[in-house]
Amino acid sequence: MSVYCDVALPVPLDRAFTYELGGLEAEVGARVMVPFGGQRLVGVVVGLHDVAPGDDVEVKRVQQVMDEAALLPGELMELGKWVAAYYCAPLGEVLRGMMPLTAEVRRQWVYKIGEQGRKVLYEGAAKGSSRRSKLSVEDQNREYSVLNYLESGEAGKTATIRSATGANKALLDAMAKKRWLVREPLAEVRDARRVEMLAVLVGATEAESSHLRDDEAAVKMGHPAAEVGGKRLPKLNENQLAVMAELAGCGGRELVRELRGRMSARGIPDSTLGTLVKRGLVRLEETAQAFHVTGLQQEGKKFAHEHVLNEAQTEALGTIVAAMEKGGFRPHLLYGITGSGKTAVYVAAMQRALVAGKSALLLVPEIGLTPGTAAQMVAAFGGEVALLHSQLTPDERAEQWHRIRRGEARVVIGTRSAVFAPMPDLGLILVDEEHDGSYKQEETPRYHGRDVAVMRAKLLGCTVVLGSATPSLESWQNAERGRYARVEILARVEARPLPKVEMIDMREEFRETGQEQLFSRRLIEETQATIDRGEQVVILINRRGYSFVVMCRSCGEKLECENCAISLTYHKGGEEHSLNGEARVGQRLECHYCGYRRTVPKACPKCQSEHLYYLGAGSQQGEERLQELFPGARIGRMDRDTVRSRGDMERLLGKLQSGEINLLVGTQMIAKGHDIHGVTLVGVVGADFALGLPDFRAAERVFQLLTQVSGRAGRGELPGKVLVQTYQPDHYVNQFAREHDYTGFAARELYFRRAMRYPPFSVLANVIIQSERLEEVLEWSTKLGRWLQQRKLEGVRVLGPAAAPNSRLKRIYRYHLVLKADRRDVLGAAIREMLVVVDREEIPRRAILVDVDPMHLM
Numbered sequence: 072m073s074v075y076c077d078v079a080l081p082v083p084l085d086r087a088f089t090y091e092l093g094g095l096e097a098e099v100g101a102r103v104m105v106p107f108g109g110q111r112l113v114g115v116v117v118g119l120h121d122v123a124p125g126d127d128v129e130v131k132r133v134q135q136v137m138d139e140a141a142l143l144p145g146e147l148m149e150l151g152k153w154v155a156a157y158y159c160a161p162l163g164e165v166l167r168g169m170m171p172l173t174a175e176v177r178r179q180w181v182y183k184i185g186e187q188g189r190k191v192l193y194e195g196a197a198k199g200s201s202r203r204s205k206l207s208v209e210d211q212n213r214e215y216s217v218l219n220y221l222e223s224g225e226a227g228k229t230a231t232i233r234s235a236t237g238a239n240k241a242l243l244d245a246m247a248k249k250r251w252l253v254r255e256p257l258a259e260v261r262d263a264r265r266v267e268m269l270a271v272l273v274g275a276t277e278a279e280s281s282h283l284r285d286d287e288a289a290v291k292m293g294h295p296a297a298e299v300g301g302k303r304l305p306k307l308n309e310n311q312l313a314v315m316a317e318l319a320g321c322g323g324r325e326l327v328r329e330l331r332g333r334m335s336a337r338g339i340p341d342s343t344l345g346t347l348v349k350r351g352l353v354r355l356e357e358t359a360q361a362f363h364v365t366g367l368q369q370e371g372k373k374f375a376h377e378h379v380l381n382e383a384q385t386e387a388l389g390t391i392v393a394a395m396e397k398g399g400f401r402p403h404l405l406y407g408i409t410g411s412g413k414t415a416v417y418v419a420a421m422q423r424a425l426v427a428g429k430s431a432l433l434l435v436p437e438i439g440l441t442p443g444t445a446a447q448m449v450a451a452f453g454g455e456v457a458l459l460h461s462q463l464t465p466d467e468r469a470e471q472w473h474r475i476r477r478g479e480a481r482v483v484i485g486t487r488s489a490v491f492a493p494m495p496d497l498g499l500i501l502v503d504e505e506h507d508g509s510y511k512q513e514e515t516p517r518y519h520g521r522d523v524a525v526m527r528a529k530l531l532g533c534t535v536v537l538g539s540a541t542p543s544l545e546s547w548q549n550a551e552r553g554r555y556a557r558v559e560i561l562a563r564v565e566a567r568p569l570p571k572v573e574m575i576d577m578r579e580e581f582r583e584t585g586q587e588q589l590f591s592r593r594l595i596e597e598t599q600a601t602i603d604r605g606e607q608v609v610i611l612i613n614r615r616g617y618s619f620v621v622m623c624r625s626c627g628e629k630l631e632c633e634n635c636a637i638s639l640t641y642h643k644g645g646e647e648h649s650l651n652g653e654a655r656v657g658q659r660l661e662c663h664y665c666g667y668r669r670t671v672p673k674a675c676p677k678c679q680s681e682h683l684y685y686l687g688a689g690s691q692q693g694e695e696r697l698q699e700l701f702p703g704a705r706i707g708r709m710d711r712d713t714v715r716s717r718g719d720m721e722r723l724l725g726k727l728q729s730g731e732i733n734l735l736v737g738t739q740m741i742a743k744g745h746d747i748h749g750v751t752l753v754g755v756v757g758a759d760f761a762l763g764l765p766d767f768r769a770a771e772r773v774f775q776l777l778t779q780v781s782g783r784a785g786r787g788e789l790p791g792k793v794l795v796q797t798y799q800p801d802h803y804v805n806q807f808a809r810e811h812d813y814t815g816f817a818a819r820e821l822y823f824r825r826a827m828r829y830p831p832f833s834v835l836a837n838v839i840i841q842s843e844r845l846e847e848v849l850e851w852s853t854k855l856g857r858w859l860q861q862r863k864l865e866g867v868r869v870l871g872p873a874a875a876p877n878s879r880l881k882r883i884y885r886y887h888l889v890l891k892a893d894r895r896d897v898l899g900a901a902i903r904e905m906l907v908v909v910d911r912e913e914i915p916r917r918a919i920l921v922d923v924d925p926m927h928l929m
């Protein structure tokens with residue numbers, strides 16, 4: 072037995088902490104509760120040993136071991152360590168994210184009988200005091216039952232005492248206040264499934280209890296002839312016998328809730344059960360409620376049309392299945408154009424994994440797990456599927472975690488963090504829309520779900536498939552270099568054509584009309600014609616709100632958020648579609664970063680001029696203009712103002728599917744994977760402003776967006792058309808998008824990246840230095856900048872320090888340093904060395920954010 076354990080704690084420090092076990096037994100991978108800086112934290116044991124830390128450190132003791140065995144399988148523990156090392160994140164914070172179980176650590180109270188309580192119980196003082204008591208007679212009786220129940224001196228949990236006596240927590244606390252009871256804290260790992268209390272007849276096997284039931288009549292007639300567990304029953308009163316008989320009648324086990332209902336209907340008091348418990352005839356147990364996939368089962372039927380895979384799909388499936396059969400780490404890039412039927416391939420591959428006795432994991436982007444997809448998966452896999460998405464409650468999350476860990480859900484479908492799902496026998500990992508930005512976690516640990524998926528497959532030695540119509544350039548380059556096997560589906564299902572994409576030159580439009588208009592004449596014409604034909608239109612306006620810049624004509628001031636260096640967006644309010652019934656929000660200015668809201672000022676806050684003007688149209692303005700242009704159209708809007716929950720998304724998509732909406736306007740949300748067959752026209756408005764953003768991924772993002780939104784057109788019987796309004800029709804992004812030429816775009820873009828030594832031809836880390844006080848940010852970034860300059864790390868280029876493009880967010884000032892290296896090990900070593908300097912210079916560790924493989928440098 073070890074004397075010490077090292078514990079990884081969820082604190083922003085890059086080390087484990089040593090604690091004395093003091094006779095407790097723990098395994099590596101188990102959770103422990105330990106004192107840390109005045110509080111008690113739950114951490115994970117990462118090492119056991121007998122080496123005392125130096126004499127000068129005071130070693131505290133582990134307070135409680137919470138798991139009998141390692142909670143995380145070794146494979147995941149190893150993956151966690153890899154994530155911590157690769158993303159330079161504290162292991163404790165990584166492990167916390169991997170075990171979404173905070174909901175099941177319950178800090179609660181237990182009660183024991185106190186000196187005073189004993190006195191009351193034995194001397195009958197309760198009767199005496201009760202005359203003066205303000206309590207009802209029922210509560211006085213409950214108090215007596217509680218004392219009676221706790222008489223042995225053992226501690227009881229609130230829920231157990233309540234089941235036995237009917238006393239609630241308030242009553243128990245009142246008793247503790249009178250010193251009848253002693254209250255003590257207890258941290259407990261509970262089963263996160265909702266628990267209920269079960270009453271169990273002690274020693275009653277089925278046979279015995281049926282024997283008891285036969286004798287029920289005799290019992291009732293006052294002849295307690297029944298025996299339990301071979302013992303003759305002690306003398307029981309009528310009520311007690313009735314409860315015993317009732318329990319026996321249900322095979323010896325019944326939910327307390329049920330039992331109590333039936334008893335009180337017969338006028339038997341709550342305390343009877345408690346007495347039976349105390350006399351050892353009945354035992355109380357916690358039991359977990361059964362798990363249900365609510366609602367989805369029926370819905371699944373609607374979506375349950377299974378297709379016979381076509382030739383290209385079959386071939387893709389064949390490659391993946393062959394890899395699974397061979398075994399070993401085999402990364403694949405599935406490049407399948409929009410509408411090529413990738414989902415059907417995923418489902419078939421997962422079915423094959425199950426047949427082979429393995430489990431399968433499918434990662435989807437944040438918005439990809441729409442109820443439609445979920446229902447489709449439930450239809451295919453029934454009760455074997457676990458869905459992990461961002462809107463689960465902590466309890467539900469913990470419940471799913473254990474279900475998966477026990478091997479009850481062999482198919483897991485989930486967003487980013489599902490990559491850590493504790494599945495036994497994982498044989499296949501799929502990452503849908505692998506290019507999607509939502510796979511990157513924008514808080515510590517800043518991991519990329521796709522890359523962790525590949526690493527997990529490598530550690531496990533299993534097949535991993537990254538799928539997309541617009542693969543990230545990192546993945547594409549890996550395929551080019553032969554590190555990933557490339558699987559292609561280059562035609563749409565049923566040989567449907569890709570839509571024809573047309574560029575509308577908005578400079579020309581302006582010259583010809585002499586007016587700056589949101590929608591071009593051509594887009595208006597085509598929209599009208601499409602609606603008239605009874606088909607559907609989708610229009611992308613990639614900003615939400617009404618206007619995204621409010622500016623003063625006199626002094627040029629842009630109205631910014633109080634907390635962030637970010638322009639406020641004007642929301643017109645009024646017709647805000649709060650689909651989930653939330654109160655309407657009126658006209659306002661809003662910060663899209665922190666949510667800050669203010670009223671619309673009458674005059675410029677800086678120069679008092681009344682000439683404020685509104686620039687840049689968002690989706691709300693788009694909807695308003697469309698309503699004016701097409702009064703007969705049935706218009707819907709999809710953006711974060713109208714979609715606040717999965718339910719909202721489902722309703723909107725349902726209306727589009729049924730034709731209740733025939734014109735949908737929205738932000739990039741509308742570009743994500745939706746499969747609506749009636750849409751034949753897609754319009755794109757103002758997407759190319761993003762080409763000008765100071766970000767090396769700007770072109771890649773715009774290309775992905777154009778291709779994905781185009782992919783929503785012509786997915787049914789009728790061919791589709793795409794109209795892209797642009798000021799740069801000759802930009803290569805627009806040119807390649809028009810030709811549906813991903814391969815051409817990738818070659819061109821990779822050429823630039825190589826020349827500029829940007830990823831995937833180098834590795835980057837964005838190091839943010841942050842504080843609420845600007846002086847601190849300046850001081851710390853100067854210190855680090857100077858150190859980096861003097862240290863001259865070989866193979867590392869340093870840009871900055873400089874103010875970050877988002878120089879202030881949520882009242883926090885931000886500077887940054889960008890580190891660029893050719894080799895990952897060199898970059899990692901540089902960051903680790905820098906973090907040591909951070910410690911030495913006494914810069915608080917939480918002031919430094921390290922983002923390895925950043926998605927953007929903001």
Ligand code: ADP
Pocket residue numbers: 378379380381384407408409410411412413414415564565744746
């Ligand atoms: P992707 O994700 O590749 O864009 P989806 O997986 O959404 O494409 O599939 C597009 C559509 O094609 C869906 O409506 C799907 O039901 C349908 N589909 C899939 N496979 C086939 C097939 N073999 N034959 C006919 N339709 C299919």
Ligand code: ZN
Pocket residue numbers: 623624625626627628675676677678679680
């Ligand atoms: Zn002004």
Ligand code: ZN
Pocket residue numbers: 632633634635637662663664665666667881
């Ligand atoms: Zn803000």
